[in-house]
Amino acid sequence: MDKMLFLLNDGPDASSGAWIEALSRNCEVEVIDLARKEVPYDALVDKIFACDKLISW
Amino acid sequence: MKLGMLVNTAKHADQVVGICRAALAKKHEVIIFAMDEGTRLLENDAFVSLAALEGVSMTLCDHSAKIIGAKTEGLPPKIACASQLNNAMMNHNADRVIVL
Amino acid sequence: MQKKIAVLVRDGQGEALRMSLGLILVDDLVDVYVLDRKLQATEETALHLETLKEMEMQIRTNCRDNEGMEYLPNEEIARKLPQYDHILAY
Numbered sequence: 001m002d003k004m005l006f007l008l009n010d011g012p013d014a015s016s017g018a019w020i021e022a023l024s025r026n027c028e029v030e031v032i033d034l035a036r037k038e039v040p041y042d043a044l045v046d047k048i049f050a051c052d053k054l055i056s057w
Numbered sequence: 058m059k060l061g062m063l064v065n066t067a068k069h070a071d072q073v074v075g076i077c078r079a080a081l082a083k084k085h086e087v088i089i090f091a092m093d094e095g096t097r098l099l100e101n102d103a104f105v106s107l108a109a110l111e112g113v114s115m116t117l118c119d120h121s122a123k124i125i126g127a128k129t130e131g132l133p134p135k136i137a138c139a140s141q142l143n144n145a146m147m148n149h150n151a152d153r154v155i156v157l
Numbered sequence: 158m159q160k161k162i163a164v165l166v167r168d169g170q171g172e173a174l175r176m177s178l179g180l181i182l183v184d185d186l187v188d189v190y191v192l193d194r195k196l197q198a199t200e201e202t203a204l205h206l207e208t209l210k211e212m213e214m215q216i217r218t219n220c221r222d223n224e225g226m227e228y229l230p231n232e233e234i235a236r237k238l239p240q241y242d243h244i245l246a247y
Binding site for chain 1: 236
């Protein structure tokens, strides 16, 4: 199963939850909310290159 | 590896700068393409200064800049006023692309 | 090697479609997904849509109001997306 990194550029919105749920049926999805700055940038870069697929939402 | 950064809004300057610098610190190359509202960041010194860093290439969509009214005079020569071809090249060459 | 790119058209519809057309300039495969809403009927979107079709690009949507596009439910789109090298949500 692919690892997908789902970046929320501006936090959750009306449709992000539904898409994350739908994608989770086919991928191992990790969600990072960039608006909350919960992940240091160096760790984020590692995650960007460690994942198989990436979506900036 | 190569990180593509498609900058199409002016809302995430801090993230663009932070992620770009963190990627460079880990010896990755960074390709930045600014279009649409993202061309407004050409008035942001921290964003513009990224172009001077080793390992960074930066281009912008000249069409967008004209529509948006972004300031393109006096930009460093390393920032190329270009076209969507450069975005296509970035996506073709980058291992990962983030949109901010 | 040819890349596979999905463009997810959300808010900036005209620019997203223009970008989609630009992305094929280096012969990568580009599919377009118009998500969650009807494509606005503007001169710009109509022109880009016509060109996308002339270029025989795949245009899919999860919104049944969008005529002339292949309708797919969210689950089917979510199943397809991991097949792309880059997924660009605009």
